[in-house]
Amino acid sequence: MKKQSITQISEQISVPLAAISAPQRIAILLAIGTGEACVCHLETALGWRQAYISQHLMALRKADILQDRREGRYVFYKLRNASFLDLITASAALSGLAAESVSTLVNTRAYPSCECPQCAPVLIPANSL
Amino acid sequence: MKKQSITQISEQISVPLAAISAPQRIAILLAIGTGEACVCHLETALGWRQAYISQHLMALRKADILQDRREGRYVFYKLRNASFLDLITASAALSGLAAESVSTLVNTRAYPSCECPQCAPVLIPANSL
DNA sequence: ATAATATATTCAAATTTACGAATATGAAAA
């Protein structure tokens, strides 16, 4: 393998950082957390327009940070590598935030007000069992 | 302490990430490494114009990432927190770079071709001792 | 003082990025 210049290396290192560095993308990654989230879930969690969220999701996909999976009409996103969250918590620590003020935001649970398939899974009618 | 929204938290987390995410700033931070570097050293290490480097240094100062110290006509910069380098190496790993290809670039040594006070310290004449 | 050296700042043009609006696609339901 040929030796690369500091400029080339830095260029490559910057790709994940640049993709993550926008506050909107950080919010999305936190909202997805260690699990999966569909776009409609993110709409509820963040309160933003659908198209706007999709645009940021596209950027995160192109930077190989997110992975998508279609299931019926829903598309679920998850992190390709959970370490991206570590990057975020590391930056949180450097900006003086307490670890817990971040961890409480990382999505691990369902939102009662959200009607997406995860938060409000369809119940199997008792009479069909 | 009042609970902050995911949007506010993300905004705060993004500050260090945004300041670091430009490839030029990554290169500067790697060139400074765990030690100190004056601007003229960075000129040699990176081969860029002086004013251009100063502009990026200014951005890194404003984001509280770098700290400066004047000594005569030289100004030496160093990281306020060595963990910023960890952020960079973490991102390097996530972008598929081998740890060593980064670590060999982190400045720990003098450049023979550089004439800055660190690389070419003024020798104390023997006859003055 | 004046000159020389190291670094900082300002400004404007060029480039990039963000964001809203509109619209397209793909899957399931009717």
Added chain:
DNA sequence: TTTTCATATTCGTAAATTTGAATATATTAT
């Protein structure tokens, strides 16, 4: 097959960022 629902994409413009050029400042040497 038409409609509906979830999501994606395109496009134009506004806004932010980058970068080169010019210049200013601070410190030391003469």
